Amino acid sequence: MIRNIEHSRRSIGVNFRGDGTAEILVWAPNVKKVCLRLLDNNKLLRLQEQEYGYWLCTTNLLRPGDLYSFVLDDQKEFPDPASLSQPEGVHGPSQAVDLNHFQWNDQLWKNIPIDEYIFYELHVGTFTDKGTFRAIEKKIPYLLSLGITAIEIMPVAQFPGSRNWGYDGVFPFAVQQSYGGAQGLQYLVDICHTHGLAVVLDVVYNHLGPEGNYIQEYAPYFTDKYKTPWGNAVNFDDAGSDGVRHYFIENALMWFRDFHIDALRIDAAHAIKDFSPTHILREMRQHVDQYIHESRSIHHLITEVDLNDNRFISPYEQGGYGMDAQWCDEFHHALRVTTGHERTGYYADYDGVRHLAKAYRDAYVYDGIYSPHRQKTFGTKTDEHPGHQFVVFSQNHDQVGNRMLGERTSQLVNFELAKLMAGATLVSPYLPLLFMGEEYGETHPFLYFVSHSDEELVQSIRQGRKKEFASFHIAGEAPDPQSEETFQQSKLQWELIDKDQHAVLLSYYKKLIALRKENPALRHLDRKQLEVQCNEENKTLQLHRWHREQHVRCLMNFSDTLQPFTVAWPHRWQKILDSADPEFLGPSASSETLWESQVITLPPHAIVLYAATYG
Known part of the structure; x- marks a missing residue:
């Protein structure tokens, strides 16, 4: 039974509590004694056993800022599995934190509707030179001028060392110390809200990292019933799973309630193994909905999932899990192959512009059709799912x-193709996501990096990376993930935004995002008000979107040569964007106005948008 x-x-x-006393609760069902050790005076406080393996203590001896640990059966001593702060790293003691101490200034903030989200994904450590939450504040005016409405922060749960993508976190409730800790994140969210920016946080509920993973010493948080790429699965449906479910539901609620996070992006939800009658995501959704009702606030749950299974985003009454949206990798894969990416690894399933057209129409490319890469029929239909349930990206x-x-894309394709890929993403009937630096063509790579203290683990990671690239037939050696140089090479170069092509690309992105916001046909994500045609031989695509009397037509040439488009549209059409315009350092501008029965020729790797109003 869940608590x-x-x-x-x-x-x-x-x-x-409000009177300053500390209430301490830990789940440790397999021990006979639990004590809390106060490190400043080495005093031990004994916890009292409760139902279902929980242990409880209330005391005025523990104050905010104090260091502590738990002692199990007078033998083993570990940090708190629900620690809010690890000032000495993953192997050190926990620190007591009062989350209610922060003074919020966002009382007037109201989360924006999800269909207005324009995501900007960033990694705290490499987004700025300092790599902290505070340093992000200085970039908020820049993000607003770009047109971003929501920043999406890669995971911040405490991980080993100071350099990590964040997916090796081992304290889901503790905010990474090197970024600024809990108060630093609260401050960032508060300042974003006062400027009108929503904040999305990436959370990892499918696994924990290997180093500093002491949570398994307390309770059956993992099960060998299922295997994942990270080893034993998190125990969501095996013996003892009630406490595990409680732990992660509490985590999701904490981010919304105590950090005012607007949406969670749940990493690799397909790796969450749960055959319970009520899936953990569905139960989490129910608790989040209850919190929304009680608090009168708005919060979203977004999943990353590669199963093409619409149960994740289907509502309760249809037996779904009720997630608000999901990342849609298939749009990315189809776009990449269309723009010349080799069909290796999982890209082997995508044949170019035909599949890109299908992604515009159907969201899932594989929606119940045979997948050669998987060697089976794969996916489900998404006909009744609105566009705002899918997050797409280049x-x-x-x-x-x-x-x-x-x-990055800027290092793999030419300038014209980079503009075309941006346009193809931002005119889609889905929620667009930008990855930090893409808008000005950042030239530094974004490499995989860690800072583990276990040399055997580091060697294992190096070997794992090498094996991963074998499926893509890539020769050579990957940069050392453990090296600080690898991390430093991944930092953004903000001085580029005012230079040459970088400045032009930035202005192009600003124009695209502004058009998306201003034009009802692009802003409203009605997938039923969309037509798409492609010419596989010419590698061209035409996208027609409309809302009421306002229409936008997008012509895209993915080929390396000039391509004609025969226009047979009623009414008069006015050009609103042209990637080939000299304004954007393009080779030649297209006609400003188009009429019925006209032929327009696009240069290679170009996208042009025309708008018209008619009933």
């Missing part, structure tokens, strides 16, 4: 950082 969850306050770990941390050399 009762109070949506209005956090119950597990160390929490401070690049993200995975698709850049999982390349051996971490090359």
